[in-house]
Amino acid sequence: MAPQYDAVIVGAGFGGMGAAIALKQLGLDNIVILEREDDLGGTWHVNRYPGLAVDIASVTYSYSFEPNPHWSRLFAPGAELKKYAEHVADKYDLRKYMRFGAVVGGAVWDDEAQQWTVSIADQEPVTARYILTATGFLSQPHTPEIPGIDTFQGKIIHTTNWDDSYDLTGKKAAIIGTGATAVQLIPKLADRVSELTVFQRTPIWVTPKVDTPIPKTVQALFKRIPATQRAARFVNTALLEALMVSAVLHFRQARVLNEIAAGAAKLHLRAQVKDAELRRKLTPDYDFGCKRPTFSNEYFTTFNKPHVHLQTSTIERIEPDGIVTADGSKAEIDTLVLATGFNLWDVNFPAIEVLGRNGRNLGKWWRDNRFQAFEGITVPQFPNFMTLASPYSYSGLSYFTTIEVQMKHIKRLLGEVKRRGATTFEVKQEANDAFLDRMTEKLGDSVFYRGSCQGSRSYYFNQHGEAAILRPTSTIAAHREAERFPLDSYTYS
Numbered sequence: 208m209a210p211q212y213d214a215v216i217v218g219a220g221f222g223g224m225g226a227a228i229a230l231k232q233l234g235l236d237n238i239v240i241l242e243r244e245d246d247l248g249g250t251w252h253v254n255r256y257p258g259l260a261v262d263i264a265s266v267t268y269s270y271s272f273e274p275n276p277h278w279s280r281l282f283a284p285g286a287e288l289k290k291y292a293e294h295v296a297d298k299y300d301l302r303k304y305m306r307f308g309a310v311v312g313g314a315v316w317d318d319e320a321q322q323w324t325v326s327i328a329d330q331e332p333v334t335a336r337y338i339l340t341a342t343g344f345l346s347q348p349h350t351p352e353i354p355g356i357d358t359f360q361g362k363i364i365h366t367t368n369w370d371d372s373y374d375l376t377g378k379k380a381a382i383i384g385t386g387a388t389a390v391q392l393i394p395k396l397a398d399r400v401s402e403l404t405v406f407q408r409t410p411i412w413v414t415p416k417v418d419t420p421i422p423k424t425v426q427a428l429f430k431r432i433p434a435t436q437r438a439a440r441f442v443n444t445a446l447l448e449a450l451m452v453s454a455v456l457h458f459r460q461a462r463v464l465n466e467i468a469a470g471a472a473k474l475h476l477r478a479q480v481k482d483a484e485l486r487r488k489l490t491p492d493y494d495f496g497c498k499r500p501t502f503s504n505e506y507f508t509t510f511n512k513p514h515v516h517l518q519t520s521t522i523e524r525i526e527p528d529g530i531v532t533a534d535g536s537k538a539e540i541d542t543l544v545l546a547t548g549f550n551l552w553d554v555n556f557p558a559i560e561v562l563g564r565n566g567r568n569l570g571k572w573w574r575d576n577r578f579q580a581f582e583g584i585t586v587p588q589f590p591n592f593m594t595l596a597s598p599y600s601y602s603g604l605s606y607f608t609t610i611e612v613q614m615k616h617i618k619r620l621l622g623e624v625k626r627r628g629a630t631t632f633e634v635k636q637e638a639n640d641a642f643l644d645r646m647t648e649k650l651g652d653s654v655f656y657r658g659s660c661q662g663s664r665s666y667y668f669n670q671h672g673e674a675a676i677l678r679p680t681s682t683i684a685a686h687r688e689a690e691r692f693p694l695d696s697y698t699y700s
């Protein structure tokens with residue numbers, strides 16, 4: 208029997224919408240986008256904690272083919288990203304494909320019918336010729352298993368499930384975590400609560416944030432002459448790639464850039480925190496880039512406030528009214544905020560169970576072997592399957608670079624499928640192996656393997672000790688390869 212849909216896309220964030228736009232441009236209009244949340248936007252719908260904003264300049268953090276001239280700041284607040292997502296969905300008429308509250312359990316390849324069957328909680332399964340998983344890199348929140356956490360009698364809030372109705376005014380609060388999310392949130396928490404204890408396991412590299420409002424005259428210029436915004440995007444992308452990407456991915460060749468970036472962060476810390484012991488605790492003991500760095504002008508100064516306390520001793524247990532650490536101290540609190548990040552390698556790659564040819568379980572296969580995907584998008588033994596949040600796919604600093612590279616790959620691949628009159632594609636094992644070998648070799652020059660990352664506790668590293676998220680090429684090279692990869696890397700039938 209013919210499948211119900213040409214394609215199923217899992218996820219209605221920017222990745223899923225980009226995939227839908229690419230499919231529509233190919234003439235594939237019989238698609239469905241399954242989204243577990245109650246609205247579109249992915250990260251920018253789920254997250255709404257105080258201080259939420261992009262940490263990549265707004266002119267870069269958007270589709271290049273759909274620029275937004277109305278960003279209010281160089282680093283737009285989260286609400287504007289949500290509004291931008293809604294604009295894209297409306298302009299490209301994507302809402303009609305979206306099914307909200309659709310929690311996908313898994314997908315199984317039917318070799319006889321040459322189609323995928325996708326299961327949905329409390330709904331009938333659907334079938335499709337193709338499946339594209341656009342579940343994002345940071346979509347599966349991690350809740351730490353701390354002894355006694357279930358006995359805590361106060362309020363517990365995870366940053367991915369923020370409770371807007373809860374009044375923080377005057378509360379004695381603690382926050383666990385000092386990653387990029389916490390850097391945005393901690394200054395805002397400190398403004399509201401009477402006491403704030405920050406539990407830091409690993410310090411983070413923080414550099415100055417050049418963030419200012421974008422004048423209305425500039426917004427008008429961007430709207431009237433789009434080339435000016437494209438130029439701003441190009442300059443911003445080029446500078447960030449030269450300074451940040453090169454410093455991390457080409458550590459062996461550009462170690463001096465890495466040292467400059469780390470030096471800038473240390474000077475930033477010294478300028479904002481005068482207490483030497485506090486500076487020592489806030490200074491990472493790993494190389495810049497081993498763990499995701501971020502930008503902020505408020506984070507460090509927050510620790511100068513008398514009601515903000517930095518705790519670096521290990522958490523031993525949580526009691527009904529507070530947190531006890533290994534040094535014997537106890538922070539009495541009534542509110543606990545978890546900025547504990549996401550679980551990438553155990554449950555996010557992939558975020559659903561995917562069973563390919565001969566029943567191969569993608570997640571188990573990745574974890575038993577190595578995480579891999581040809582050009583960061585397809586996997587041997589998984590016909591007609593594209594994984595958009597995948598190993599070796601994240602290119603550059605802006606997620607939109609990754610999305611647009613994958614859109615090009617999708618269009619080139621499915622265009623060839625159509626030209627041949629085929630219905631099935633599958634990447635060849637030898638093509639996949641050659642790509643994996645090339646990525647592994649290139650990453651050998653990165654800070655992950657050439658630098659000192661032992662103390663970083665970075666989510667970049669998987670169970671095999673490999674930093675298998677980032678694609679170790681320039682964004683220009685990634686775009687070029689998406690347009691020129693050998694079409695005979697695939698079999699077609």
